[in-house]
Amino acid sequence: MLCRPPWAREWLEAHDLNPERWEQDWHKAGEAYCRGQTAELERLVKEVALPGLVYAPAQKYGRATLLYGTYEQQALALWFRAAAQLENELGVGQEPLAGPLALELIRDRHGLDLSNLEFRLGVSRGHVLEVVANVPLDVVAEEEDLQNAVDEFFNLLVGEVNLDRWVSHIDIIRSRRQSGLMMVRDSQSAETWPWQEFDALFSKAVHGIRAQLPPLQSQESKEDWLAFELPVHQSDVIQAERCYASTCLPEALKSALEGTAFSSSRFTQDSRRLVWLEWQGQFSGAARLEAARELEEHLRNEFSSVVLIGSGFGLKSQYLDYFLEPKLAQEFLRKASEFLSQGVRMGFYDREWQGRMLQASPSENLNTSVKTN
Numbered sequence: 001m002l003c004r005p006p007w008a009r010e011w012l013e014a015h016d017l018n019p020e021r022w023e024q025d026w027h028k029a030g031e032a033y034c035r036g037q038t039a040e041l042e043r044l045v046k047e048v049a050l051p052g053l054v055y056a057p058a059q060k061y062g063r064a065t066l067l068y069g070t071y072e073q074q075a076l077a078l079w080f081r082a083a084a085q086l087e088n089e090l091g092v093g094q095e096p097l098a099g100p101l102a103l104e105l106i107r108d109r110h111g112l113d114l115s116n117l118e119f120r121l122g123v124s125r126g127h128v129l130e131v132v133a134n135v136p137l138d139v140v141a142e143e144e145d146l147q148n149a150v151d152e153f154f155n156l157l158v159g160e161v162n163l164d165r166w167v168s169h170i171d172i173i174r175s176r177r178q179s180g181l182m183m184v185r186d187s188q189s190a191e192t193w194p195w196q197e198f199d200a201l202f203s204k205a206v207h208g209i210r211a212q213l214p215p216l217q218s219q220e221s222k223e224d225w226l227a228f229e230l231p232v233h234q235s236d237v238i239q240a241e242r243c244y245a246s247t248c249l250p251e252a253l254k255s256a257l258e259g260t261a262f263s264s265s266r267f268t269q270d271s272r273r274l275v276w277l278e279w280q281g282q283f284s285g286a287a288r289l290e291a292a293r294e295l296e297e298h299l300r301n302e303f304s305s306v307v308l309i310g311s312g313f314g315l316k317s318q319y320l321d322y323f324l325e326p327k328l329a330q331e332f333l334r335k336a337s338e339f340l341s342q343g344v345r346m347g348f349y350d351r352e353w354q355g356r357m358l359q360a361s362p363s364e365n366l367n368t369s370v371k372t373n
């Protein structure tokens with residue numbers, strides 16, 4: 001499946017790249033890559049000219065990969081790899097390694113031995129995993145250096161993309177020194193596991209979360225929806241102007257509105273993404289709510305696979321929150337704009353797409369993409 005972001009065309013045009021040729025060029029580069037010719041793929045990566053997005057050749061620690069420096073670059077790298085049809089040949093970000101190789105790499109890069117590391121793993125609000133790493137005091141390092149090494153070690157165990165999507169943060173606690181035979185544990189503390197178990201327990205936790213996700217279904221009635229207020233004009237939230245929300249999936253929407261490490265994959269078993277529509281309210285009171293209700297009904301009739309999970313308003317704007325397939329985003333936005341006869345914007349909650357907005361006007365056939373930060 002091609003992981004093309006809805007804002008891909010506008011992104012290419014903004015970087016003076018040809019949208020009609022770009023994916024074709026990557027496909028040809030992928031074919032050449034499978035014949036052992038890497039020059040064309042390396043040229044395309046350089047043509048993007050983004051610091052942090054680089055091609056790293058295969059080495060003793062794993063296959064060749066596209067490394068990224070930001071979450072948006074992660075989305076781009078996944079798209080480029082899919083366009084080249086190299087999912088089995090080319091990695092994105094730090095790829096998972098066998099445990100002994102991961103330890104060796106940490107020793108080489110950081111000069112630290114994490115062979116006696118243990119961990120705790122738990123599920124927090126927003127279906128996100130939290131990790132506590134238990135590192136013996138024998139491992140001598142500055143706090144920041146140790147944090148970097150531990151973060152990278154867990155990246156190596158399950159892969160950078162997986163860790164980005166599912167783990168909110170990794171805390172470190174220091175345990176007693178090794179006795180040579182065993183680590184002395186506090187009998188009152190939560191159960192800890194040796195690092196060798198992390199891959200299996202991480203996979204089990206992810207599978208458990210996804211297996212319990214209910215199917216996404218449209219609901220005409222909002223009787224069971226939860227309503228909550230939001231503090232306005234906070235700089236660290238994704239919708240600073242929004243002051244009210246109502247939802248049938250509070251775990252998802254509350255997590256998304258915090259604007260942190262949100263991933264739609266933690267709330268749906270398919271490839272739909274959580275987005276929001278935003279437009280300037282032309283009415284007040286009951287008329288404002290009725291206009292939103294009519295738009296909801298219109299879009300539900302037009303798009304059977306798109307699921308409304310939230311609504312709300314701010315001081316000036318109105319909002320609707322939907323799970324939809326990315327390939328439908330532009331058409332969905334256009335239909336909303338035509339129905340309202342005014343400009344409408346679409347934003348993305350997933351961390352790697354945050355900051356990108358699509359916008360449409362009823363007088364324009366072509367949507368535009370803007371970067372908001």
